[in-house]
Amino acid sequence: xxxxxxxxxxxxxxxxxxxxxxxxxxxxxxxxxxxxxxxxxxxxxxxxxxxxxxxxxxxxxxxxxxxxxxxxxxxxxxxxxxxxxxxxxxxxxxxxxxxxxxxxxxxxxxxxx
Amino acid sequence: xxxxxxxxxxxxxxxxxxxxxxxxxxxxxxxxxxxxxxxxxxxxxxxxxxxxxxxxxxxxxxxxxxxxxxxxxxxxxxxxxxxxxxxxxxxxxxxxxxxxxxxxxxxxxxxx
Numbered sequence: 001x002x003x004x005x006x007x008x009x010x011x012x013x014x015x016x017x018x019x020x021x022x023x024x025x026x027x028x029x030x031x032x033x034x035x036x037x038x039x040x041x042x043x044x045x046x047x048x049x050x051x052x053x054x055x056x057x058x059x060x061x062x063x064x065x066x067x068x069x070x071x072x073x074x075x076x077x078x079x080x081x082x083x084x085x086x087x088x089x090x091x092x093x094x095x096x097x098x099x100x101x102x103x104x105x106x107x108x109x110x111x112x113x
Numbered sequence: 114x115x116x117x118x119x120x121x122x123x124x125x126x127x128x129x130x131x132x133x134x135x136x137x138x139x140x141x142x143x144x145x146x147x148x149x150x151x152x153x154x155x156x157x158x159x160x161x162x163x164x165x166x167x168x169x170x171x172x173x174x175x176x177x178x179x180x181x182x183x184x185x186x187x188x189x190x191x192x193x194x195x196x197x198x199x200x201x202x203x204x205x206x207x208x209x210x211x212x213x214x215x216x217x218x219x220x221x222x223x224x225x
Contacts, residue, residue, distance in 0.1 A: 041201075
């Protein structure tokens with residue numbers, strides 16, 4: 001069956017450390033993968049998009065990798081801050097660019113001072 | 114400022130009543146979407162529209178209806194046929210169906 005898996009357990013880290021969140025998928029062939037941030041009771045906010053032919057993408061303290069062989073994307077936040085605490089969602093297009101996004105359930109990140 | 118406006122933010126209704134959630138965007142985006150989010154669940158697509166006067170069912174369209182009479186507006190009606198309507202509803206738009214999504218702040222519907 002088709003699945004997008006993100007860690008259901010919250011990730012707790014200390015301020016200043018690097019947070020790494022994982023998104024694994026099975027039985028999809030996405031042309032790209034996106035990451036969103038969602039705060040409680042708010043709508044998700046787009047962070048980064050990475051295409052299948054890109055190994056890595058960076059934006060300020062954020063870095064995303066995309067390994068189509070492993071069927072995995074890693075999302076890193078370096079020098080994490082308490083303000084980074086939120087739920088992070090990964091989303092992919094299931095059929096190589098011709099359909100709407102499918103979302104994972106998200107992983108909650110808690111950064112303590 | 115460009116963005117997506119959803120209203121109302123909170124809505125309470127009795128069982129058996131239809132309710133309509135509003136979604137307006139001024140981003141000049143062609144595509145608009147409605148998602149439902151339940152605790153511990155990912156976003157699930159209800160309906161989407163790629164162009165005015167056209168829309169497609171998503172994964173969980175049963176019990177919902179939409180219209181797209183204007184580019185800026187994509188209202189969602191939760192009908193009495195929807196068995197579990199209590200949820201957080203999110204509207205989004207994008208330049209195209211393959212682009213990044215811009216979300217509204219959501220509407221929380223509680224059916225009593």
